[in-house]
Amino acid sequence: MPHLPRPLSLALAATLALGAPFLHAEEATAPAAETRGKPLLPLDELRTFAEVLDRIKAAYVEPVDDKTLLENAIKGMISNLDPHSAYLEPEEFRDLQESTSGEFGGLGIEVGMEDDQLKVVSPIDDTPAAKAGIEAGDLIVRIDGQPTKGMSMLEAVDKMRGKPGSKIELTLVREGSKPFDVELLRAVIKVRSVKGQLLESGYGYLRITQFQVNSGEEVGKTLARLKKENGGQKLKGLVLDLRNNPGGVLQSAVEVSDHFLTKGLIVYTKGRIANSELRFSADPADASEGVPLVTLINGGSASAAEIVAGALQDHKRAVLMGTESFGKGSVQTVLPLNNDRALKLTTALYFTPNGRSIQAQGIVPDIVVERAKLTQDAQPEHLREADLAGHLGNGNGGPDKPSGKDGKGAKARPQDDDYQLGQALNLLKGLNLTRGQ
Structure with a gap:
């Protein structure tokens, strides 16, 4: 069953995927017609790669082991494809596999990269990020005081991961305003979808x-x-x-x-x-x-x-x-590799x-309908006919409706503080009126 991954989730304790679900596709390969009659491997480029590897090992100021160099080379290959493809190491792969369960550890925030900046795609309902007032479109410019400019998304995610209950401070910029700090407590998050x-x-x-x-x-x-x-x-x-x-x-x-x-x-x-x-x-x-x-x-x-x-x-x-x-x-497919690793690759639109x-x-x-903050003007209370002494009753037997009985003090409803939701409800009512329902 194919899945369409979602933007990178920091709601997961250690997720590094732009979407929780994944598709096992070990047997997926490029069509044979594309390789027929062509060299299987670019030998000149591979010789250059081997030479660079050898020079780094011999001349770099500090010793670097083969495993680190090769894994960095793989990550470099993937980083130049698109923002949603990634090389998943064992811990990252495990977190990706668990992410469809709806139970995560972290901040409850979805992020992506835009113009080399870490940007909030959306906070997840009922999580530390949502409760702290973080909004879609916010730029995360610092994590615990360290600038995110130049950081890869994976590095940023790694810094925002941590033990539930531990503190983290994010510095945000919203719509060109001055940076402001938000302190969060990492948590185990159960998301009700x-x-x-x-x-x-x-x-x-x-x-x-x-x-x-x-x-x-x-x-x-x-x-x-x-x-x-x-x-x-x-x-x-x-x-x-x-x-x-x-x-x-x-x-x-x-x-x-x-x-x-x-x-x-x-x-x-x-x-x-x-x-x-x-x-x-x-x-x-x-x-x-x-x-x-x-x-x-x-x-x-x-x-x-x-x-x-x-x-x-x-x-x-x-x-x-x-x-x-x-x-x-775009659609990402997770291709399991050896040693509990995986390749998350954009494979379709x-x-x-x-x-x-x-x-x-x-x-x-x-x-x-743009997002808007609702404010209610204080309205003077006017007398009604039903407030007047000796007023006539309703000829059809309806109850009197004096002032002060318009539902004041009633329980708040979601549409009362959500302008877009209120407009959606009004549209539905209008549709029913025109249809005679």
Whole structure:
């Protein structure tokens, strides 16, 4: 089963992958036609490599063993390919294998490299990074006082790893502001990938924080629970929240999309190695019962999250709202090597049903709604007819509604402090009004 890895996760105690899931592909090789009639190895370049190795061993100021030199050479080869390919040493490979379990040790932050700078792709819900207020787009300029400029991503990750409970200080820059420090405690993090609740009677909210192995199944269960909480009645509308979702397992993204689609292509991939060209289509079952759907995305929505958003948009199944997504449209395959090591290699690009490649471009929402902070003006309390002594009752028998009884003091709702979510809910209500529901 192929997987679409997500951006580099510091939520893992020692993860070094741009995505937790991986595909065993020991037998994947380049097509024979590409090597037929050509030298298997570039002998001149290999002689040069051997000569450089020999000169370093003989003349470098300090002794360097063969193992270190050869592993550095491998890392150098990979570093010049693309940001998502990597050579995984045993500990890193083990962490990658464990990362789909949803239980990590670390900070709860997804990072990537942009213009040689360490950038936050997204914080993971309910983790130290999210609770500390770290946001997608923040630049990490120092780790415990050491500048990250010139650091490789692997070096930065290694410095941010540590024992749960230990402290770490990150220096961040946000949207050109002055640097500021954030102190975090590393933690063992259990990520709940799917959450859902009723925003109002008839209107549901479903959030996917990342795509784990069981996320498709959890979405199905959550849809059923929301219907039950709605008195067994079909929902009037649903908000699917993919904001700050860094991706994860490709198969889970397909399963989630399939809960909302009844036919047609969901996603397809193209690459050079065997089995890299895959197509996934929807089946007729519809766990969502065709409920009106608004999907929220932003710059932290990446990889598998973009697959879901792109499929729903191409099939006109959902209105996409928010801001442009991250733009990671490549598939990584993990190729196990000898000695418990592995090579994580970009092997394919994925395409939306209409043939769009979002690599380095992202998905543009149908309705752009920027993030905003909600503030409520203090409104003077006005008297109403029902406040006046001797007022007439309602002719249809309805209850009086004097001032001061407009739900003040009611329990806060997610949409009250989330402008984008509030706009999504308003759009769903408007759609129902025009449809006469």
